[in-house]
Amino acid sequence: MDKATREAFPHHVRIVRSSDYRALYKTGRKIHSGRFVLFCRDNTLGHPRLGITASRKVGGAVVRNRIKRLFREIFRRSFHKIPSQLDIVVNAKPGCAGVDYDTLREEFLAALGKIARQGGRDKA
Secondary structure: OOHHHOOOOOHHHEOOOHHHHHHHHHHOEEEEOOOEEEEEEEOOOOOOEEEEEOOOOOOOHHHHHHHHHHHHHHHHHOHHHOOOOEEEEEEEOHHHOOOOHHHHHHHHHHHHHHHHHHOOOOOO
């Protein structure tokens, strides 16, 4: 089974360093959605990576962890639709808390489509 279809969220597709988050916030493209803000930037790794943030404004720990699980699942199941050299950070907004998987997935893929139409290039 190839890496794109495994039932996991391996370490190499995660954004974990704070320096990577800062670089994305500083030089990445920002796409506003109704329930989250997407920051995207090209990488040189040959595969997409995902980072997720959810502040306490979104809800308690249980709510924040559920949102993170949903976005990880969306990323994992939509891996083949994501441009191959893209770092993505999702900042959840408070309205994200009560949304179901399908609605969140459609909104996430629409935001990625917007990035693809814009060329996905970093801003200077």
